[in-house]
Amino acid sequence: xxxxxxxxxxxxxxxxxxxxxxxxxxxxxxxxxxxxxxxxxxxxxxxxxxxxxxxxxxxxxxxxxxxxxxxxxxxxxxxxxxxxxxxxxxxxxxxxxxxxxxxxxxxxxxxxxxxxxxxxxxxxxxxxxxxxxxxxxxxxxxxxxxxxxxxxxxxxxxxxxxxxxxxxxxxxxxxxxxxxxxxxxxxxxxxxxxxxxxxxxxxxxxxxxxxxxxxxxxxxxxxxxxxxxxxxxxxxxxxxxxxxxxxxxxxxxxxxxxxxxxxxxxxxxxxxxxxxxxxxxxxxxxxxxxxxxxxxxxxxxxxxxxxx
Amino acid sequence: xxxxxxxxxxxxxxxxxxxxxxxxxxxxxxxxxxxxxxxxxxxxxxxxxxxxxxxxxxxxxxxxxxxxxxxxxxxxxxxxxxxxxxxxxxxxxxxxxxxxxxxxxxxxxxxxxxxxxxxxxxxxxxxxxxxxxxxxxxxxxxxxxxxxxxxxxxxx
Numbered sequence: 281x282x283x284x285x286x287x288x289x290x291x292x293x294x295x296x297x298x299x300x301x302x303x304x305x306x307x308x309x310x311x312x313x314x315x316x317x318x319x320x321x322x323x324x325x326x327x328x329x330x331x332x333x334x335x336x337x338x339x340x341x342x343x344x345x346x347x348x349x350x351x352x353x354x355x356x357x358x359x360x361x362x363x364x365x366x367x368x369x370x371x372x373x374x375x376x377x378x379x380x381x382x383x384x385x386x387x388x389x390x391x392x393x394x395x396x397x398x399x400x401x402x403x404x405x406x407x408x409x410x411x412x413x414x415x416x417x418x419x420x421x422x423x424x425x426x427x428x429x430x431x432x433x434x435x436x437x438x439x440x441x442x443x444x445x446x447x448x449x450x451x452x453x454x455x456x457x458x459x460x461x462x463x464x465x466x467x468x469x470x471x472x473x474x475x476x477x478x479x480x481x482x483x484x485x486x487x488x489x490x491x492x493x494x495x496x497x498x499x500x501x502x503x504x505x506x507x508x509x510x511x512x513x514x515x516x517x518x519x520x521x522x523x524x525x526x527x528x529x530x531x532x533x534x535x536x537x538x539x540x541x542x543x544x545x546x547x548x549x550x551x552x553x554x555x556x557x558x559x560x561x562x563x564x565x566x567x568x569x570x571x572x573x574x575x576x577x578x579x580x581x582x583x584x585x586x587x588x
Numbered sequence: 589x590x591x592x593x594x595x596x597x598x599x600x601x602x603x604x605x606x607x608x609x610x611x612x613x614x615x616x617x618x619x620x621x622x623x624x625x626x627x628x629x630x631x632x633x634x635x636x637x638x639x640x641x642x643x644x645x646x647x648x649x650x651x652x653x654x655x656x657x658x659x660x661x662x663x664x665x666x667x668x669x670x671x672x673x674x675x676x677x678x679x680x681x682x683x684x685x686x687x688x689x690x691x692x693x694x695x696x697x698x699x700x701x702x703x704x705x706x707x708x709x710x711x712x713x714x715x716x717x718x719x720x721x722x723x724x725x726x727x728x729x730x731x732x733x734x735x736x737x738x739x740x741x742x743x744x
Contacts, residue, residue: 311635320633327638330602334649337599338673341646407644484643492646492673 289367293530294512299366302534303504304328306511309538310545317549328504335497343403343490351491354399355498361391362505369512370442371533382440386430389509392502393419393468396477399499400487411486414556415477421560422467422474425567429460432574433517435582446516453581454517456574461514463567465544467559468510470503472548474559511537511544603649603675604733606638607725610648610672614665614699615691616655619715620682624652627718639725645671650728656684656691657699669705677728677737679709681721686710708737 289295307328315322343351365388368381393415400412434440437448448454467474478486488499515536554562613621628634628641642648645668657665669678678701683689685701701707708731711724731737 315633315635318630320630321636322633323635323638324605327606330638331606333598333602334606337603338649338675341671341673480643485647489644490646492644492671496647 294366299508302508306507306541313545314549336494338493340493340495354395358392358395358502361388365389365509370446380440381442396487403490405490407483407489410483411477421563422464425460425571426464428571429457432578433457436578453574453578460570473551511540600733604729607650607729608640608642608648609650610645611652614655614661615658620654623715627721651678653685654681656688656697659696662698677708677731679724679728680707681711683714
């Protein structure tokens with residue numbers, strides 16, 4: 281893998297140049313669709329962009345025990361982790377993928393949530409700490425089925441290379457794993473039935489309550505990149521990229537990501553927030569049932585292959 | 589030079605189009621708060637203008653104050669004002685923050701608001717109607733965007 285390819289993936293596609301406008305577009309679709317479902321007009325097209333510019337030009341207020349490095353560093357780490365996760369996505373099944381990048385991707389996708397937990401506790405605010413605790417609980421809840429689904433996918437493709445997994449033929453394992461992934465997305469993106477860590481009517485904005493100005497802008501952007509990365513991962517695994525042309529692949533990838541955003545928003549706008557034990561139960565019961573079923577199917581087919 | 593002007597224009601436009609509100613009750617009778625909540629309902633749909641209600645003063649651009657500032661809430665008001673990042677604008681909702689209204693002369697009142705923090709926009713009424721509130725917030729947004737505030741800085 282050459283340096284040019286790495287830089288291209290990080291800064292052009294599916295990195296910064298693609299992901300940042302896409303993140304704003306997704307955040308706008310989410311807000312607009314939610315507004316339409318509530319019988320409102322909703323914000324104009326450029327709203328997330330203007331929110332970002334406005335926040336960037338505000339002077340952050342220091343929070344006495346920990347101003348400076350930690351307050352800026354945590355959102356920056358979350359942002360860069362989202363970017364690296366994006367760069368690892370096997371959008372066009374080219375030679376960018378390498379053995380073991382699935383593990384790396386799963387790790388990097390989890391970093392923003394980890395940063396949010398640290399930020400919540402480090403801000404020493406009541407709301408931040410409650411939000412961080414909930415985020416940590418939810419992370420344990422959804423990661424169990426999420427990782428099980430990933431293990432099932434890797435084991436059925438017999439590879440830890442994302443490109444191999446994305447190129448593997450569609451089987452029952454794949455369908456079940458994708459369903460598990462879809463179930464985990466709302467919790468990973470803090471969307472409504474599972475929007476516990478940033479429950480605005482209860483604990484304001486949770487871990488980011490004490491952040492202001494440009495630091496908050498970085499958090500918002502990191503959240504947007506999470507949207508792009510997670511819908512992109514699902515898109516990569518759900519559609520076999522066989523259009524031939526690179527541009528076709530990109531269009532398919534972006535289109536499928538946007539369809540996922542619409543689905544997630546409809547689910548979020550149509551549901552109310554669950555309590556922490558209820559949300560954890562959804563993942564440990566139904567999420568795990570799906571994940572384990574996928575894993576069992578993958579193992580059975582592997583054993584069959586060995587016997588033959 | 590040209591690019592600097594463009595950037596300044598962009599910043600000004602983005603400040604005008606995304607005023608985030610923080611609402612603080614400093615001992616109001618709840619009438620203005622009810623009207624304020626009504627103005628944030630789907631019927632008026634203020635999100636069209638980028639207006640959002642946020643839970644933390646650190647996220648907010650506009651401080652919407654109701655109530656005549658009682659002695660008990662004064663410290664909270666000062667603290668919350670200090671926690672807001674520049675540029676910030678204060679909107680006095682209703683008669684109470686402007687003049688203390690029926691509470692004027694009470695020994696437990698530290699108000700009116702302009703004796704404690706500088707006020708940029710007054711929205712009179714007891715309570716003011718949601719349309720007036722939205723008008724006041726729009727005025728606050730244009731002050732954020734760089735229009736001069738007509739109110740004077742106040743002595744304490």
